[in-house]
Amino acid sequence: MKMIRLLALLPFIGILGGITFVNQVTPYVLGMPFILFWIVMWVVLTSGIMAIVFKLDPSNQGGDS
Amino acid sequence: MNVALLIIFAFLLLSLYLGIRARKGKDMNLEQWTIGGRGFGTLFVFLLMAGEIYTTFTFLGGSGWAYDKGAPTFYIISYGCLAYIISYWLLPTVWKYAKENHLMSQSDFFVSKYKSPVLGILVSLVGVIALIPYLVLQLKGLGIIVSEASYGSISPTLAIWIGVIAVTFYVMVSGIHGSAWTSVVKDIMILVVVVFLGIYLPFHYYGGIQPMFEAIDKAKPGFLVLPETGMSVSWFVSTVLLTTLGFYMWPHTFGSIYSAKNEKVFRKNAMIMPLYQLVLLFVFFVGFAAILQVPNLEGSQADLALLRLSIQTFDPWFVGIIGAAGLLTAMVPGSMILMTASTLLAKNVYKAVSPSATDAQISALAKYLVPVIALVSLYFTFQGGNTIVTLLLMGYSLVTQLFPAFVFSLAKNNFVTRQGAFAGIIAGVATVAYITISGTTIGTLFPSLPQAIQDLNVGIVALIANIVVMTVVSLVTTRTVNVNCE
CATH class of the missing domain: 1.20.1730.10 (Sodium/glucose cotransporter)
Structure with missing residues (x-):
């Protein structure tokens, strides 16, 4: 469970820590200025990370109770 | 029509x-x-x-x-x-x-x-x-x-x-x-x-x-x-x-x-x-x-x-x-x-x-x-009055003041007392109100600090005031309770 929480920290580091380094327009990725792409990428990654967390989390085993 | x-x-x-x-x-x-x-x-x-x-x-x-x-x-x-x-x-x-x-x-x-x-x-x-x-x-x-x-x-x-x-x-x-x-x-x-x-x-x-x-x-x-x-x-x-x-x-x-x-x-x-x-x-x-x-x-x-x-x-x-x-x-x-x-x-x-x-x-x-x-x-x-986002930001700063008392209450041994929670929220809300009404920013409060600190969201100040008051009042009130017990 501890490892899972570390995984969930990544988006915080990516968005809050990363923003300093990506505050630029170029290169454009998927048509978006780089700073916007960076944030969008982290949003998508967050969804993926939370899916992994959900899968690994023992409290989700078993049915809806 | x-x-x-x-x-x-x-x-x-x-x-x-x-x-x-x-x-x-x-x-x-x-x-x-x-x-x-x-x-x-x-x-x-x-x-x-x-x-x-x-x-x-x-x-x-x-x-x-x-x-x-x-x-x-x-x-x-x-x-x-x-x-x-x-x-x-x-x-x-x-x-x-x-x-x-x-x-x-x-x-x-x-x-x-x-x-x-x-x-x-x-x-x-x-x-x-x-x-x-x-x-x-x-x-x-x-x-x-x-x-x-x-x-x-x-x-x-x-x-x-x-x-x-x-x-x-x-x-x-x-x-x-x-x-x-x-x-x-x-x-x-x-x-x-x-x-x-x-x-x-x-x-x-x-x-x-x-x-x-x-x-x-x-x-x-x-x-x-x-x-x-x-x-x-x-x-x-x-x-x-x-x-x-x-x-x-x-x-x-x-x-x-x-x-x-x-x-x-x-x-x-x-x-x-x-x-x-x-x-x-x-x-x-x-x-x-x-x-x-x-x-x-x-x-x-x-x-x-x-x-x-x-x-x-x-x-x-x-x-x-x-x-x-x-x-x-x-x-x-x-x-x-x-x-x-x-x-x-x-x-x-x-x-x-x-x-x-x-x-x-x-x-x-x-x-x-x-x-x-x-x-x-x-x-x-x-x-x-104001434009849409400014109004929202004021409300946001206000509800954020509930966060410290809330998050500490989730801990098993919460050191925050009810008086501490109460005083902290009051201090935070008062700070938000003062800041919003007077148009204060960290830059106007501390003009000599580096630009990066001046640009911090001024809500941080209210949150810090909140946490400090909450902690101090909690420690004081816990001690009085303990003294009363002895």
Whole structure:
């Protein structure tokens, strides 16, 4: 469970820590200025990370109770 | 009567019908009315939370900020994303505690954790004071949307009155069930409309997303990155952090946590919500597309960017659809706010001062408070004033002040005493009020500090004041208790 929480920290580091380094327009990725792409990428990654967390989390085993 | 107006009215009637029909077969006691009898599954909880988050602010404010401020608007996507991560662990904890202790409102949580009805009154008042600007914001948005989309044939004032009467009516009848059902229509509408606009407009006017951004970058260099000073990187980081903490502190969001039927609902939502957040991306695209097409919208006029560009581009029937989507984005959160504010006042303020009131009386009082709060909000709406986002930020800073006392109460051994919680919240709220009214920034407080610190969101100051006072008062009061024991 501890490892899972570390995984969930990544988006915080990516968005809050990363923003300093990506505050630029170029290169454009998927048509978006780089700073916007960076944030969008982290949003998508967050969804993926939370899916992994959900899968690994023992409290989700078993049915809806 | 034009086509656009007919379409807007058709959707108004549809949502009114769904809102009232939602009551069917339910005995409307307070638990059923305000938190749906703790019976909502993943989809309804998703829609309710999305309904509260994707408001007129999404529609007008999001595009308005992209139009007016550029890159700083990206903070909106960021904080939601981070808040959903926290929600995975936070919401199940809150839900479980609420279920075990039969809680119905956010204030109940504080009352129960700190064993203090007085703290409940304070939390309720802070909540209601923050909710009213939020509701005013929705109403202003509603007025703008309907009046613009009807090509001016309905005045904002009339539109607001019609919207408020409809919402008040279905909230009194169906409570949260009404909000959940209307949010079904709302979310489908906004998803379709926003994604379509966000893709169509850049391609129609610029031939693509990248050409659009290139054109903007050429016309306004530096607009697509965070500026060196003001809304700089440090502003961005501090604002995202603050809003992430405040995210679930809104009384209506907190209350909708209770409506889930089990805790797994939240864990599932934590996977989907971040992606859904990307709807905002398309809202931004619309705002950016407007920059070179409808220039010269200044100040609060920026909120009109989306509508002005749509009117210029589309036929009236489609403008009507956009208007209807906008109307619903005001009505769903509006209904949640009205319901939450009346529940807080009835259950946590009235009941606290007159404990002999029966549950039936409280339930009735909560319903009758709905029109009263609606009227108060109408008063503030017609008084005029700030642009949409500024209003929201003030409310946000206020509810964020509940966070320290809340988060410490989750710990097994909470060192914060009820006096500490009370004093901390008061200190934080007072600081927010002072800062907002006097227009203080960290730069004006400490002009000699480095620019990066000057640009920090001034809400940090209020939060620090809150935590310091909370800690000191808690330590002092714990000691007195210990001394008394000896």
